[in-house]
Amino acid sequence: MNRMIDRLLLLLFCSMALLTKNVNEYSSVYILVAITLVAIDFYFESERVSLILFILSIIGSVFLPDAFFCLPLIIYGLFGGRYRWLSLLALIPFFVHLPDYSTWAFAMPALFLLSAYLSLSTAASEKRIRDNNALRDLNAEKQLELEQANQELMERKDFEVHAATLEERNRIARELHDSIGHVLTSALLQTGALIATCTDDKMKQPLTDLKGSLTDGMNQVRSSIHDLHEESEDLYASVQAIIRNFSFCPVKLLYNLDTVPDRPIRNTFIAVIKESLSNIARHSDATEAIVSIREHPALYQLSVRDNGSVIGGSVGDLEKSRGMGLLGIEKRVEILKGNVVFRKQGGFEIFISVPKEQT
Known part of the structure; x- marks a missing residue:
């Protein structure tokens, strides 16, 4: 958009310079040709295209003095590339037709300087915008990477806590099996031995009831250990x-x-x-x-x-x-x-x- 505004401004000044020198039936043709060349340059945005258009304009200005007044408009696209120093070729038609130019034509160097300034400043502005966009994209990418890393860290932390909880459950299940399970098993065996050796009929029934209670307790402990062990297998x-x-x-x-x-x-x-x-x-x-x-x-x-x-x-x-x-x-x-x-x-x-x- 800035380049379009620059070209419109240069078109205005170049038209004023041309019309000040001489107004004839070809003046509008020069302006239309200049607009066409600028449109081609604007469409392709290529250094080679800008160079070709500039050379054609130089040749035309040598044979057509009035075409020189449109050169600042054409040369605008050349200043943004590596061929900017070839813009000095514009001095050739200027000195060739210098005797034919009016006093206003001596303001043309100012138009060339204006064209160079607008082209270079716009290029610098576009570069700053590109750099800012690249920096913003880089910051957004780094922010996204940080968020992903933080998310992975949180997930890893949750997983480690979960794994530690499961390991603790597994340890408790093993300890219950090794301690309480063995104690209850020993108590059951001793109770069974007492029942087998007991000669007092009055004591056999309480011992049998005790064995049943121990058996129920043993089964409940086994069930709890089994459930706890299953929960630890996530x-x-x-x-x-x-x-x-x-x-x-x-x-x-x-x-x-x-x-x-x-x-x-x-x-x-x-x-x-x-x-x-x-x-x-x-x-x-x-x-x-x-x-x-x-x-x-x-x-x-x-x-x-x-x-x-x-x-x-x-x-x-x-x-x-x-x-x-x-x-x-x-x-x-x-x-x-x-x-x-x-x-x-x-x-x-x-x-x-x-x-x-x-x-």
Whole structure:
């Protein structure tokens, strides 16, 4: 926009200079030709085009004295490039036709200086705008990187806290099993021995009741330890650990579960993810993989896909080339009464769906 305003201003002054010298039937033609050349220069925005137009204008000014008055307008596009020093060629038509010019023509050097000033100042302004935009984009990019790094740090912190909590639950479950479990087992054995050796019929019934209470307590402790141990086996933490230890290519995890799947489902998903990532490392040239675990009202879904090429031209060839791995996945999913699909579209995908209720 600034360059258009500059050219309009130069057009005004050049027209005044031309009309002051001489007004004839060709004056408007010179102005229209100058406008056409400027439009061509403005459209292409090329240094070579500006140079060609300038040379044509110099040649025309040598043979047509009035064309010289339009040179400041043409030379504007030349000052912004590496050919700016060729603008001194404008002195040739000036001195060739100097005797024919009016006194007003001696103001033409001022128009050339104005053209140079406007071109260079506009170029500097555009450079400042570009630099400011580049700096703003760089700041925005750095800000985005900082936000992403902060988000990753927060997620890692949450994961470490979650992993520490699960580890603590696992430790408590082990201690309960090693301490209380052994004490109750010993008490049950001793009570059973007392019942076997007791000759007093009046004491046998209380001892039998005591053994029943100890048995109930033992079962409750076992159930609590079992539940606590299951809670310590977190699917998300296990998958994160698998992905973190996988170095063949970046792996993105999409995890969206509101409930905790049963242990058989968790174990199957973990085994499938391990096998899938192992297959990617051994049989694919993938540069990225995505593990997606989602929950629906009646089922869980697992998808592991990559963007690499695989061995063979079909899924059947793929199964032959990858051996028993895919067959093992099919067997595991079949036990859970689920479905598994192997797809080859822009990579390879293992898609599994299993029902929530295992009957």
